[in-house]
Amino acid sequence: MSTIPIVVRHAGKKYEVLVDLDEPGEVFKYQLFSLTGVDPDRQKILVKGGQLKDDADMKALGLKPNQALMMLGTAGELPKEPPVKTKFVEDMTDQQLALATKSPIGLQNLGNTCYLNSTLQCLRVMPELGDELNLYAPATESMNGLSNSQLTKGLRDLYREMKLQTSAYYPMDFLQRLRLVFPQFAEQSEGRYKQQDAEEAFSQILAVVNASLKSSRPDAPSFVEKYMTGRYTTEMKCLESADEPIKKSIEPFSKLDCHITGETNFLQDGLLKSLTENIEKHSDVLGRDANFQLSKKIDRLPKYLTVHFMRFYWRRDTRKKSKILRKVTFPFELDVTDLCSDELKAKLVPVRDKVRELRKAKEEKVRAAKRARTALSDDTSAATPSAGPTADAEIARLEGEVSAAVDPDLKLDEGGNSTGLYELIGIISHQGKSADSGHYQFWRKQEPAEATEVPAGGRATAVGTVSQKEEPKWWRFNDDKVSVVEQSKIETMAGGGESDSALILLYRGIGF
Structure with missing residues (x-):
C-alpha cells in the first residue's frame, strides 16, 4: 500500500489526510466525507487538470507529501433528523396510515453502515421479535456498565420509531450503542469508518438480544431460542480405531452454514457437506492424535431458518477477507427433511x-x-x-x-416447524470482492396484502392483493432507498461475479 499525507482545505479548515494512491478517487472522497460531512456527490476537489473524478487514478495526479488541495461543497444534503415532526399512529389519517404500513421505510447510511442497515431490516422481518422487544424493560437507563441490555433497548426503540415514520430513519443512537458494545464496528482507516461484515453484525446483535431477553424473562425461552434456534444430534467417531467409543451429544444451532467448494452448485450441496466434518483430536484408545469424523443431523427445526453462505475467507497475502464468487443457486422453497435425523x-x-x-x-x-x-x-x-x-x-x-x-x-413446539418446508422471505446480499469493501443490501418478499408499485421518483401506492397465481414481488432496501423488484431479480443473486450475491438467506417455515 502506497500512502502519503496531504492537506485538504475546506470552509476555512485544514484536514490532514493519508491518501492511498492504490485506491481510486472515490475512496479518497469517502475519507473526506467522514471528516467534513460533505457527501461525495457534492464534493468538488480541485486537482491538476480540473475536478477529481470517482474513477481517477490517484497515482497519476502526481501528489506530493503535504501538498494542499482545495475542496468545495456543503453538507446540506447529509442525512439529518427528519424535518417533519414524527406523526403517531393515532394522529394519522387513513391515507397516511396506509402509506406507513404498506410502504416500508429505509435507513440512512451514516458512512459505511450499509452492513448494519441491511442487518436491521432483516431482523425486522420477524414480527415475533418486535412483539418480545416491546415487552423488554432494562434494569436501568444508564449507558454505563449494562451495555448488552442497552443495545437491546436501542433495538426496541429503533423499531418502535420506524413504525411511526414515513421517511428514512436516522439510526445514529443504535449505531453508537453497537460501537460501545462491539468496538470492532468503530474501527477506522485513514480517517473514515471501515466497512464491516453484515454476517458478523447479524450474529453479534442476535447473541446480545438473546442474552438480554433471557435475563428479563428467565421463566420462558427467548425469541431467539424459540423461533430461530434449531438442534443437532451429533456423533463423534474415530476413523482409525473401531475400539474408540462413539460419542453422541446434543448441540444447538442458530444458522446453517453453506460451505462453498469447487463442486458446490446448489444450496443443498453445501448444507449437506456442512453436516460432516473431519477433525483431528486426541484418541484415548490410541494414546495419540487421530482422525475423527463429526456427523450432525437436525433434531429440531425452528420457524425461522437462517442460512449463511460461507463466501468470505482470509487471504494472508492481501490481509483481507476475500470473497468466493462461485455461483450457488438457492430455492425459493426449501425442503430440509434430508438434513434431519x-x-x-x-x-x-x-x-x-x-x-x-x-x-x-x-x-x-x-x-x-x-x-x-x-x-x-x-x-x-x-x-x-x-x-x-x-x-x-x-x-x-x-x-x-x-x-x-x-x-x-x-x-x-410453538416456535418450531412441523412440515420440514420453508419459504424464502429475506436476503442480505453483498456486492464486491471483499468483506472490507463493497455494498450490502436487503431484499424482502412482499406479503400478499403488501402488493405495491413504486413510481421512479415517488412513493409506493397500493395496487391490491397479489393473486396466488402471480409471481410475488420483493422490496429492495438500498439504505434509505426502498423500491420494488420482480422475483426474477432475486434469482440473479446466486453469485458468479462481483454483482449482488446472497450472503444470508432467511427462510420461514411453511404451515397450513
Whole structure:
C-alpha cells in the first residue's frame, strides 16, 4: 500500500489526510466525507487538470507529501433528523396510515453502515421479535456498565420509531450503542469508518438480544431460542480405531452454514457437506492424535431458518477477507427433511406430503375460479360462476388430514416447524470482492396484502392483493432507498461475479 499525507482545505479548515494512491478517487472522497460531512456527490476537489473524478487514478495526479488541495461543497444534503415532526399512529389519517404500513421505510447510511442497515431490516422481518422487544424493560437507563441490555433497548426503540415514520430513519443512537458494545464496528482507516461484515453484525446483535431477553424473562425461552434456534444430534467417531467409543451429544444451532467448494452448485450441496466434518483430536484408545469424523443431523427445526453462505475467507497475502464468487443457486422453497435425523424425518414427511397436496388443491381452486371468470366475460348470458363447493370440501378435508398428521410433540413446539418446508422471505446480499469493501443490501418478499408499485421518483401506492397465481414481488432496501423488484431479480443473486450475491438467506417455515 502506497500512502502519503496531504492537506485538504475546506470552509476555512485544514484536514490532514493519508491518501492511498492504490485506491481510486472515490475512496479518497469517502475519507473526506467522514471528516467534513460533505457527501461525495457534492464534493468538488480541485486537482491538476480540473475536478477529481470517482474513477481517477490517484497515482497519476502526481501528489506530493503535504501538498494542499482545495475542496468545495456543503453538507446540506447529509442525512439529518427528519424535518417533519414524527406523526403517531393515532394522529394519522387513513391515507397516511396506509402509506406507513404498506410502504416500508429505509435507513440512512451514516458512512459505511450499509452492513448494519441491511442487518436491521432483516431482523425486522420477524414480527415475533418486535412483539418480545416491546415487552423488554432494562434494569436501568444508564449507558454505563449494562451495555448488552442497552443495545437491546436501542433495538426496541429503533423499531418502535420506524413504525411511526414515513421517511428514512436516522439510526445514529443504535449505531453508537453497537460501537460501545462491539468496538470492532468503530474501527477506522485513514480517517473514515471501515466497512464491516453484515454476517458478523447479524450474529453479534442476535447473541446480545438473546442474552438480554433471557435475563428479563428467565421463566420462558427467548425469541431467539424459540423461533430461530434449531438442534443437532451429533456423533463423534474415530476413523482409525473401531475400539474408540462413539460419542453422541446434543448441540444447538442458530444458522446453517453453506460451505462453498469447487463442486458446490446448489444450496443443498453445501448444507449437506456442512453436516460432516473431519477433525483431528486426541484418541484415548490410541494414546495419540487421530482422525475423527463429526456427523450432525437436525433434531429440531425452528420457524425461522437462517442460512449463511460461507463466501468470505482470509487471504494472508492481501490481509483481507476475500470473497468466493462461485455461483450457488438457492430455492425459493426449501425442503430440509434430508438434513434431519431419522426420528424427526419420520415425523415430518407425512405432514410435508399432505401440505403439498393441500397447497396444490388451493392453487387449483384459484385457477378454476380464473377460468370461470374468463368464461363469464366471454358469455355475458352465462350464470355467475359458483364458489366451488367441491373444491372447498376437498380443501377442508386435506386441512383435517394435515392437522391429524402432525406429531403431538411437534404440535406443542410453538416456535418450531412441523412440515420440514420453508419459504424464502429475506436476503442480505453483498456486492464486491471483499468483506472490507463493497455494498450490502436487503431484499424482502412482499406479503400478499403488501402488493405495491413504486413510481421512479415517488412513493409506493397500493395496487391490491397479489393473486396466488402471480409471481410475488420483493422490496429492495438500498439504505434509505426502498423500491420494488420482480422475483426474477432475486434469482440473479446466486453469485458468479462481483454483482449482488446472497450472503444470508432467511427462510420461514411453511404451515397450513
